Amino acid sequence: MGTVIDLALPIIILVVQYFLSKQARVWSGGILPAAFAVFFIWLMIDKDLAFFSRDVIPLILGITILCGVWINGQEAYKKKQGKELMKMRGQDLI
Numbered sequence: 001m002g003t004v005i006d007l008a009l010p011i012i013i014l015v016v017q018y019f020l021s022k023q024a025r026v027w028s029g030g031i032l033p034a035a036f037a038v039f040f041i042w043l044m045i046d047k048d049l050a051f052f053s054r055d056v057i058p059l060i061l062g063i064t065i066l067c068g069v070w071i072n073g074q075e076a077y078k079k080k081q082g083k084e085l086m087k088m089r090g091q092d093l094i
Contacts (some may be wrong), residue, residue: 015068021073022080029070038064 013032021029040059049055
């Protein structure tokens with residue numbers, strides 16, 4: 001049961017991140033990357049982990065993935081907005 005949760009949690013986080021990124025407000029997609037960075041830095045300070053070792057790689061990888069999802073979500077939002085605009089323009093011509 002533990003491995004199911006270990007696999008499901010990142011997937012759920014990425015789905016939520018994508019949903020937040022597709023919103024009209026750009027900052028809503030930045031909530032999870034910022035929370036991840038704060039949590040990970042707090043964890044590194046609390047556990048006395050080295051800042052310039054293999055312990056930093058998950059931080060960089062996580063923020064990169066979350067920001068990539070954020071960018072993809074914003075591009076999808078802009079594409080959807082463009083399609084709606086073209087649809088509205090098409091109805092005005094008829």
